[in-house]
Amino acid sequence: MIALSLEFFKLRRKRIFLMIILFLLAQMVWAFLSLSMSMSKNNVAHPQWEAVIAVIASMNGLFLPIISAIIVSRVCDMEHKGNTWKMIVTTNINRKQIYLAKYVCVLLLLLFYVILQTALIALFGLTNDFISPAPIILLGQYILGTMITSTTIVALQQWVSLSLKNQAFALCLGMVGGFIGMTADLFPAIIRQFFIWSYYTGLSPATYLFTENAATYISRPLDPFMLIIALILTAILYAAGSWRISSKEI
């Protein structure tokens, strides 16, 4: 707990919450404008929650890898810049604890992003005359699926950000991930599984089915196979990163 609270303490004056909120607003303005335009174009009188969740999950494929890379980079870069590893390592807290604290810190910040995002989805639904009230279970599954994907992506980003001093590489990886996440739905399902950035749509509780000349939005349970793959990948990436940083000579 000491290590975790210190991670938040170290983020003082980094304006990380402001950055998260601005980034989220950019995504949501884009998403809601495109949804509103689509609804008015198609004369949808009573839009579905599934449509909003599916569209935003798809946009998360672009936005969340990038914001994850930025947050991880902010949290890790200060240790490189200040040469602080040698200070931390010579105290009685070990590197694995610090690695875990950083990981949890980033995930809590992303959870803040996703919860705020979910609240905006609910607000959008309530102000747009949706058929049913806000579906708590569906939104809960949405948060779960998004966060599980984030645990994998953050594990990868943190490994890279702490291993390499130059954060340009980590940020590039986030952007490449965003590009793959955005275009992942175009790949065949078997190939999609190799790209963790595509899991935002893969683990979304809502998706769309293409019929002859239209798309139908449906809800679905979280894919257990994909869930297990994501968790296994998280464990592997986290363990590899933690081992690498703990055994590195300073």
Added chain:
Amino acid sequence: MNENAIVATNNLSKYYDQICRVNKVNMVVKEGEIYGFLGPNGAGKSTTLKMLLGLVKPSEGNVTIFGKDWSKHRQSILKQIGSLIESPSYYGHLTGIENMRIMQRLRQVPNKNVEEALRIVRLENQKNKKVEQYSLGMKQRLGIAMAILSFPKLLILDEPTNGLDPAGIGEIRELIKSLPQRYGMTVLLSSHLLSEIEQIATSVGIISDGKLLFQGDMSLLKARSRASISIKTMDNGLAIKTLFPYGFMAEPKKDRFFFNYMSDSQVAHINKLLVDHGIEVIRIEENKMSLEDIFLELTGKERSL
């Protein structure tokens, strides 16, 4: 192992890609002393100190600190060590006091230590300024404040005066000198500057090319600088033969011969003996090796002084 040794290393070695950086170092730092770890740049000082702190794993040998095996008692040993290695570590976007608070929580020491440490390094008036706005000297002092925050038994400082101006060097020097007496700390201090070690340390270890060439009290090193007497005559061979029966054994070198340190009366006696035997004396000189000469002789290098 020496009974009152705070730090003892046994054949401590480090190889990087099969290149030996630290070669079987047996260092002994006794309680309450200021141990000056002296060597040219690249001699292996920082690598040795990093091995004492667990920042670098030894390739061979072991480290005992406070009488405990480092590899088995890492946490309890580190609790009692403060360190500043190479350059100060800090979060530039935070203030001095915030940096100290981080260290305080990592070390789990009381609040009052933060104020006391800042007071000792005379940063109490700058504590609310962001560290990125500090001068190099202030950053160095902050680094020392972080190192002494827990008032450790052992303080390891690697080149603590690097980059400081002469006034800053003097200030840090006086501060370090006062620590053993005021707070009962043992200080292990590395430097490539002989003058710095000479002014601060009570004992010294000299390292070059990874090998510990000398270790002992500063007085032992200074004893090596005792004067020798060199004499040049018109016939040095005859002079040496003449003096031998009187118990004076000289060592010929180039165009003169040498005696170890001797008193004024002995020098006068030798002079008289030579003159009485008809040997013309050209020159009698006293040669004193400076610490710098000794250091250069030991390390075989004329650099970084």
